[in-house]
Amino acid sequence: xxxxxxxxxxxxxxxxxxxxxxxxxxxxxxxxxxxxxxxxxxxxxxxxxxxxxxxxxxxxxxxxxxxxxxxxxxxxxxxxxxxxxxxxxxxxxxxxxxxxxxxxxxxxxxxxxxxxxxxxxxxxxxxxxxxxxxxxxxxxxxxxxxxxxxxxxxxxxxxxxxxxxxxxxxxxxxxxxxxxxxxxxxxxxxxxxxxxxxxxxxxxxxxxxxxxxxxxxxxxxxxxxxxxxxxxxxxxxxxxxxxxxxxxxxxxxxxxxxxxxxxxxxxxxxxxxxxxxxxxxxxxxxxxxxxxxxxxxxxxxxxxxxxxx
Numbered sequence: 001x002x003x004x005x006x007x008x009x010x011x012x013x014x015x016x017x018x019x020x021x022x023x024x025x026x027x028x029x030x031x032x033x034x035x036x037x038x039x040x041x042x043x044x045x046x047x048x049x050x051x052x053x054x055x056x057x058x059x060x061x062x063x064x065x066x067x068x069x070x071x072x073x074x075x076x077x078x079x080x081x082x083x084x085x086x087x088x089x090x091x092x093x094x095x096x097x098x099x100x101x102x103x104x105x106x107x108x109x110x111x112x113x114x115x116x117x118x119x120x121x122x123x124x125x126x127x128x129x130x131x132x133x134x135x136x137x138x139x140x141x142x143x144x145x146x147x148x149x150x151x152x153x154x155x156x157x158x159x160x161x162x163x164x165x166x167x168x169x170x171x172x173x174x175x176x177x178x179x180x181x182x183x184x185x186x187x188x189x190x191x192x193x194x195x196x197x198x199x200x201x202x203x204x205x206x207x208x209x210x211x212x213x214x215x216x217x218x219x220x221x222x223x224x225x226x227x228x229x230x231x232x233x234x235x236x237x238x239x240x241x242x243x244x245x246x247x248x249x250x251x252x253x254x255x256x257x258x259x260x261x262x263x264x265x266x267x268x269x270x271x272x273x274x275x276x277x278x279x280x281x282x283x284x285x286x287x288x289x290x291x292x293x294x295x296x297x298x299x300x301x302x303x304x305x306x307x308x309x
Contacts (some may be wrong), residue, residue: 006053006054008057009054009058011054012030012055014026016068018058023058024059027055027059030051031048031052049133049136132190132191132192133189134188134192134193135185135189135193135195136195137195137196137197137198138185138196139197139199140198140199141199141201141202142179142199142200143204144201144202145203146203146206147238149169149172149174149201150172150238150263152170152264153171154168155169165184170267171266172214172263172264172266173201174214175202175211176200176202177201177266177267178199178201179198179201182196184197209238213272214263214265214266215262215263215272215274215275216262216273217255218274218276218277219276219279220233220235220244220246220278220279221279222278222280223280226246227249227250227278228248230246230247230250233246235258235276237258238262244256252278252280253278256276256277257275258275260273
C-alpha cells in the first residue's frame with residue numbers, strides 16, 4: 001500500500017523549528033528504538049519506515065523548505081492547496097499533461113553502518129548485514145482526456161530521474177482510480193525490493209460531456225416544436241453520434257437514457273450510460289411567418305408553464 005501523508009516533524013518528535021542536529025539526533029534515537037532487527041513488536045517496522053521517510057525529507061534543506069511551504073503536496077513543486085499524494089512529475093509525448101514524481105536520493109549509510117553493522121558488498125546490491133527494507137511507494141496524479149481514458153492502451157512515461165516506464169491504461173478507467181506500476185517506487189535498502197508507483201487518474205474537463213462515475217451527460221438542444229410534438233434527433237456520443245427519440249411534451253431538463261453509451265466497462269465494471277439532457281432552444285430572430293405562427297399559438301393555447309399545466 002502507498003505510504004499516506006504524514007507530518008514529518010511529528011514522526012520525528014521534533015518541533016518545526018528544530019535544527020539539523022536536533023533532527024539527526026531524533027532520527028538516530030528513534031531508529032535504534034524501532035528498527036525491525038531490534039524491535040519485534042507489531043507496528044515497529046511501519047514506525048521505522050515513517051521515521052526514515054521523515055528523515056529523508058527534513059535532512060535535506062531544499063526538500064524541507066518545500067515541505068514547510070507546500071505541506072502534503074511538497075513533491076509536486078507547485079502550491080496547489082489541498083493536493084494529495086507524493087506526485088511530482090512525468091513528461092510524456094502521448095497527450096498526457098505533465099505530472100512530476102520525485103524519487104528520494106538520501107544516503108543514511110553512515111548511520112546504518114555505525115548502528116546496524118558493517119557494509120557488505122558483492123555481485124548483488126550493496127547492503128548491511130542484518131538489515132533489509134523494501135522501498136517506499138510513490139503516488140502521483142495522471143491527467144487524462146476523456147477519450148484517452150475511454151480507449152485506454154499502453155503509454156510510455158518518462159520519469160523525472162531519466163527512466164522510462166510503460167504503463168497500461170485500462171480501457172474505461174474512471175476518475176479517481178489508481179494504476180499500479182510495480183517496482184517503480186523508491187529503491188529498497190540492504191537488498192530490499194523496490195516500492196511501487198501508483199498513478200491516480202484525474203480526468204480533464206471535456207467541452208461537451210460531463211462525467212459522473214461511468215455515466216456521461218450531454219446537453220441535447222431541441223426546438224420548441226420538437227419538444228412539443230416529439231422527434232428523433234442526433235446526439236453526440238464518445239464514438240461519434242447516435243439517434244434518440246424525444247418524446248412529445250418534453251421539457252428542458254428531461255434526461256433521455258442511451259444504455260451502454262457511457263464510459264466502457266473497466267476492471268469488471270459494466271459500461272456506463274449516456275444521458276442526453278433536453279435543452280429547449282428558441283430562435284433569436286423570427287421571420288414574419290414564424291412570428292405569426294407563434295402569435296396564433298399564444299392566442300389559442302391555454303398552457304401556463306408557471307402553473308405546470
